[in-house]
Amino acid sequence: MFQITPKIKLVNIAGIGDIQILRSRRNKKLCISINKSKIVKVSIPYRISFYYGEQFLFEKLEWIKSTLQKIEITDSPRKVINIHSEFKSRSRKLKFVTSFESNFKLVLKNDEIQIHYPDGIDLNTDQSQSFIKKLMLRALQTEAKSYFPARVTELANYYKFQYNKVNIRNSRTRWGSCSYNNNINLSLYLILLPDHLSDYVILHELVHTIHKNHSLKFWKSFDKLIGDAKAKSKQLKMYKIEHIL
Numbered sequence: 187m188f189q190i191t192p193k194i195k196l197v198n199i200a201g202i203g204d205i206q207i208l209r210s211r212r213n214k215k216l217c218i219s220i221n222k223s224k225i226v227k228v229s230i231p232y233r234i235s236f237y238y239g240e241q242f243l244f245e246k247l248e249w250i251k252s253t254l255q256k257i258e259i260t261d262s263p264r265k266v267i268n269i270h271s272e273f274k275s276r277s278r279k280l281k282f283v284t285s286f287e288s289n290f291k292l293v294l295k296n297d298e299i300q301i302h303y304p305d306g307i308d309l310n311t312d313q314s315q316s317f318i319k320k321l322m323l324r325a326l327q328t329e330a331k332s333y334f335p336a337r338v339t340e341l342a343n344y345y346k347f348q349y350n351k352v353n354i355r356n357s358r359t360r361w362g363s364c365s366y367n368n369n370i371n372l373s374l375y376l377i378l379l380p381d382h383l384s385d386y387v388i389l390h391e392l393v394h395t396i397h398k399n400h401s402l403k404f405w406k407s408f409d410k411l412i413g414d415a416k417a418k419s420k421q422l423k424m425y426k427i428e429h430i431l
Contacts, residue, residue, distance in 0.1 A: 195236045197243060202226065202254065207239040216242045220253050252359040265431065267318050268309040275299065275329055276377045276384075280322070282309070290314075292321040299325045319431050323356065323374075330354045330374040338370055338388055345411060347392040358427055362387045364394035375427050383425070386418050 195207045206225075211232040216239065219227050230239040243250075267273065273280035278299045285291065285302040293300040301321055308314060335352040342349055350368045357373040364370055370391045376384045389411055397404035408415040 195239070197240055199243075199247070202250070205243060205250075207236055207243065209234070209236070209239075218243070218246055218250065220250065220257070222257065224254055224257055226250055226254075255359050266310055266315060267322070267431075273299075273322070274378075275326060276333065276381070277329065278325070290317040290321060292324055294325060294328065322431060326374050326377055327354065327356070330372070330377040333377065334372050334384075334388070337385070338372075338392070341385065341388055342392055345389070345392065347395055349392065349395050361422070361427065362391045364391040364398075366398070368395045373427065375431075379422075379425060383418070383422050386412060386415075386422060390415075 193209045196204045197207060198204050205228060207228045207230060209230055209232050213229045213231045216228070216230050216234070219229065228239050228243050230236075230242070267280075269282045271280065278294070278297055281298045281300050283293075283300050283302045284305045286305060287302065288304055290304070291302040293302060299322065301318055303309060303314070303318075309318065331354050334354060338349070338352050341347075348368070349364075349370050351370070353369060353371045354374050355371055357371070358375070360373065361376055361379075362370065362372045370388070372387065372391070376387055379387075390408065393404060393408045393411070397407060405415060412418060
């Protein structure tokens with residue numbers, strides 16, 4: 187009696203759902219595909235064990251999550267920002283100001299992100315929205331670069347961590363990361379989070395200067411710093427970085 191080799195296996199990943207691992211005689215190597223409906227498939231050669239397909243899947247998990255987020259951003263409806271929008275960074279509130287000049291202009295006050303716009307212009311057009319979002323992005327970059335490097339130094343000194351340097355990036359796929367060389371990379375959109383959650387992200391990356399993965403040792407070390415780290419992680423997930431601007 188011949189043994190029938192299964193051609194498909196489903197692996198459930200939290201936050202993603204079922205991922206198909208497909209075995210086919212046409213496959214010469216392991217590869218991953220993601221379609222516009224966000225269906226993830228891992229294709230493996232026919233004689234390769236599903237075990238190796240799963241290992242390959244978990245090795246590429248960060249790339250999969252990043253790609254799914256990019257698809258979600260692309261498919262999301264356009265967010266319109268105008269005089270009726272409520273928008274606040276860590277220390278500034280958005281304000282629109284009419285101007286007799288012909289161009290959009292950014293003015294940063296102590297407590298305001300002022301967008302000066304030509305009197306009578308329609309703020310809801312694609313062109314106006316492009317100008318507005320570019321100026322808001324510049325405002326967030328300025329504030330993030332002013333605040334976060336000093337805050338990282340403060341927390342690192344207090345908790346006795348050592349790191350190389352801090353980079354502020356326009357990242358929409360992750361709040362922060364720590365490189366192999368202990369460079370701390372932070373998304374400029376952190377400036378929109380409550381202080382306790384931006385500190386959570388900073389400390390998360392500082393712990394990665396010692397523990398490079400999310401092992402049990404990592405979570406134990408992190409818990410000692412902030413207490414119940416995974417509960418705060420759930421709070422952070424309530425904020426959707428890809429929907430901010």
